[in-house]
Amino acid sequence: xxxxxxxxxxxxxxxxxxxxxxxxxxxxxxxxxxxxxxxxxxxxxxxxxxxxxxxxxxxxxxxxxxxxxxxxxxxxxxxxxxxxxxxxxxxxxxxxxxxxxxxxxxxxxxxxxxxxxxxxxxxxxxxxxxxxxxxxxxxxxxxxxxxxxxxxxxxxxxxxxxxx
Amino acid sequence: xxxxxxxxxxxxxxxxxxxxxxxxxxxxxxxxxxxxxxxxxxxxxxxxxxxxxxxxxxxxxxxxxxxxxxxxxxxxxxxxxxxxxxxxxxxxxxxxxxxxxxxxxxxxxxxxxxxxxxxxxxxxxxxxxxxxxxxxxxxxxxxxxxxxxxxxxxxxxxxxxxxxxxxxxxxxxxxxxxx
Numbered sequence: 001x002x003x004x005x006x007x008x009x010x011x012x013x014x015x016x017x018x019x020x021x022x023x024x025x026x027x028x029x030x031x032x033x034x035x036x037x038x039x040x041x042x043x044x045x046x047x048x049x050x051x052x053x054x055x056x057x058x059x060x061x062x063x064x065x066x067x068x069x070x071x072x073x074x075x076x077x078x079x080x081x082x083x084x085x086x087x088x089x090x091x092x093x094x095x096x097x098x099x100x101x102x103x104x105x106x107x108x109x110x111x112x113x114x115x116x117x118x119x120x121x122x123x124x125x126x127x128x129x130x131x132x133x134x135x136x137x138x139x140x141x142x143x144x145x146x147x148x149x150x151x152x153x154x155x156x157x158x159x160x161x162x163x164x
Numbered sequence: 165x166x167x168x169x170x171x172x173x174x175x176x177x178x179x180x181x182x183x184x185x186x187x188x189x190x191x192x193x194x195x196x197x198x199x200x201x202x203x204x205x206x207x208x209x210x211x212x213x214x215x216x217x218x219x220x221x222x223x224x225x226x227x228x229x230x231x232x233x234x235x236x237x238x239x240x241x242x243x244x245x246x247x248x249x250x251x252x253x254x255x256x257x258x259x260x261x262x263x264x265x266x267x268x269x270x271x272x273x274x275x276x277x278x279x280x281x282x283x284x285x286x287x288x289x290x291x292x293x294x295x296x297x298x299x300x301x302x303x304x305x306x307x308x309x310x311x312x313x314x315x316x317x318x319x320x321x322x323x324x325x326x327x328x329x330x331x332x333x334x335x336x337x338x339x340x341x342x343x
């Protein structure tokens with residue numbers, strides 16, 4: 001029982017079967033790379049482009065680090081359907097975003113609007129950079145003011161200490 | 165100046181301490197303080213009968229979003245049964261992306277805490293309510309304003325902390341308790 005192979009293939013045909021399996025796996029790879037939302041929503045390329053932009057800017061709230069274009073969660077399917085329907089009925093991009101925000105809040109947008117509650121979010125990168133620059137400048141200035149002489153003396157002392 | 169860097173680190177520590185303990189899957193609902201979105205759905209038990217937002221008005225009420233595929237709903241079901249037995253607040257259900265047969269079996273097997281359940285297999289009404297998972301429980305004011313939204317299973321702790329004070333406040337300010 002223990003020694004029986006999981007795949008019950010006669011030895012002679014095993015290599016051929018392996019080659020075939022590898023080939024089949026290779027054929028399946030492009031499937032993995034294909035988009036979740038593979039069906040083309042609109043015949044009109046302009047509408048299709050807007051649809052793709054929008055679905056790539058809206059967050060799937062169940063699978064939070066994916067857009068609704070990336071996700072096949074039921075909620076993402078619902079939101080894609082809603083986006084498609086609204087586009088088909090002539091809604092503007094901002095109307096669709098407003099519709100989503102009314103229901104799910106700014107969090108649904110990958111690019112949230114700049115306002116009081118999101119100010120910190122928008123400024124954080126700049127603030128962090130500024131903080132980093134300040135710390136770097138302080139460290140460099142501190143070293144400079146410590147003076148080369150002082151350092152040289154310290155080093156000389158250290159060297160003397162080592163010798164004795 | 166020499167305390168600036170330690171102070172900065174301390175501040176960062178506080179920010180992380182608070183921020184990293186927040187649950188990112190709890191997205192605050194923009195519906196709070198706004199009128200409940202209108203819907204009209206067939207009820208779960210009778211496809212001919214309707215259940216609409218207006219049916220929940222007149223007293224503080226709960227709208228519980230559930231489905232048989234949702235493990236958290238199974239967890240909170242006993243809590244809903246207890247609330248229903250206590251009878252202080254009517255509980256309405258919104259059956260979210262589910263199938264009628266299993267949903268009815270669920271209520272038969274585990275008990276039915278709901279006054280009415282709306283059947284929303286396509287998640288159409290649920291989308292208007294900003295539902296993105298289950299269970300979710302909305303607290304509605306007598307005039308239909310969305311007062312609060314709880315994400316995840318209800319438990320006695322969250323009930324006492326999040327719902328009871330708000331319901332008391334509503335009753336004190338004129339809404340009659342639902343009996």
